[in-house]
Amino acid sequence: MLRVEFLGTGGAITTPRPLCRCRVCEEARRRGIPYSRMGPALYLHGPDLLVDTPEEIKLELERSRVERVGRCIYSHWHPDHVMGRRLFETMNQDWLGRPPESGLTEVYLPEKVARDFRRYLGSWEHLSFLEDVYGVVRLIELAEGEKIETNGFRITPIELAEDGVYAFLVEEGERRALVAPDELKGWDPPEPVRGVDLAVLPKGLAEFDPLTGERHIPEGHPVLKIEATFEETLGIVHRLGARRTVLTHIEEMDGLSYDDLLEVEEKLRGEGMNLTFAYDTLLLDAWEEED
């Protein structure tokens, strides 16, 4: 049985954003979950697979129902998805044992993620250090088209339209889930992933306030060229045709609180969409209609 735990549902900018005094951040500070959102990561119970390591991953795991992290896979190289790499040292390293009996996490890198890790942010150098010097990870590069088979699950990296960014198709028998941590810009879901039982997708930026319809991001702003908007994401949701869709990677800059998103949810349900917004610590059974 596949269960998806949303460890962190924020985007590149978490909620609260450090020192921000806006309405949404102040509410998140005061009320915590589900109003606050740490960096983007999730855990797949069943395959025992962590997806991405934002800065807050240690804290996210501490408050989670996860019991061990046997495997981790990275979706792409961006800072908000990788900067918690030192997790593997703090979680796995045995300091006192002679000889040390450190834990080991298998870290999977789809081909182009491995390429980009060698280029950006020192990710490859750091992970190699954790492998060679501390022995707390084993790095495994996945060639194009290569899958992970484990515990009765098959996990296939699917490259999105943006070069070097991957989603993951998770299959258990006839059941299928698509997990896309970020970067849907320009993506048209290919046939093999259409009609999945569950889709986990990044929410996309609020170019317009989804409740009032007012423009939120100025027309012609450069961010609109590189990031998918919420409207574009809804188009992808329609084409993908999942039985159920959960949106995550929710940016502070949207200016939308948890309660605002519940209203958006209701509005979209009224239009016949089976769509919800994730919140930190949400745990859902992938093959159920509702949780």
Ligand SMILES: [Zn+2]
């Ligand atoms: Zn991101």
Ligand SMILES: [Zn+2]
């Ligand atoms: Zn704020």
